[in-house]
Amino acid sequence: MGELETLRGIASVLEVSCPFEFQDVFIRELAIDSRKVVMSAQSLFFAISGDRHDGHNFIEPLYEKGVRAFVVNNDYAASDKLDDAFFIRVENPLVALQTVAAAKRAQFNYPLIGVTGSNGKTIIKEWLYQLLSSNYNIVRSPKSYNSQVGVPLSVWRMKSENNLAIIEAGISMPGEMVKLEGIIRPTIGIFTNLGQAHDENFTDGNQKAREKLDLFQNVDTLIYCKDYLIIQEELNQYPFASKPKFFS
The missing domain is CATH 3.40.1390.10 (MurE/MurF, N-terminal domain)
Known part of the structure; x- marks a missing residue:
């Protein structure tokens, strides 16, 4: 304890x-x-x-x-x-x-995969868990706990016996992802896609993509689909703390 x-x-x-x-x-x-x-x-x-x-x-x-x-x-x-x-x-x-x-997250140094996107966050998280659980002791977000309250409850589940975490993050308004990034602090990022969810709260798709990219500002590796041209466009100009390795 x-x-x-x-x-x-x-x-x-x-x-x-x-x-x-x-x-x-x-x-x-x-x-x-x-x-x-x-x-x-x-x-x-x-x-x-x-x-x-x-x-x-x-x-x-x-x-x-x-x-x-x-x-x-x-x-x-x-x-x-x-x-x-x-x-x-x-x-x-x-x-x-x-x-x-955030204080709980700071206690652990093992890899953390952060997953965001308009769709598929929970499916990707569960798919990764099934693929990796035979080799890792994984802690993951329960259900679709990816909101301003769901993420903290997910991160609180992290324990010293784990050696990998998979946490999903979702936003509906500008400014929310910066808060979630400060809690999750992912080392590996997965950006699933960019759809129409919550479009009414953003000026356009580019703003929404930029907001979602805030989750990955400090990652070492970022996995995304470059078929989404807006994501690729915003990636090209996003001010990462240190440029990550990209896989697409």
């Missing part, structure tokens, strides 16, 4: 103090959905506010199920009956989740 898997370690990453009685609590599960909490005593719930739901509304029901550790907004007012719970107060629980995941 690493330091980061304790409440003391997580609180330290988020620059929050941790009371003595909570410092050695082992956190096995990061949770954002109250319906999917399995290991209550070893769960840390991030109360993320979205367009449809506010995670803070589920804190008391989760407390009744045995959860005692929560990441909440600074202004969250806990009721008196939650007096034995630990609240990590932050400006933005989503950013806190991403920060914790």
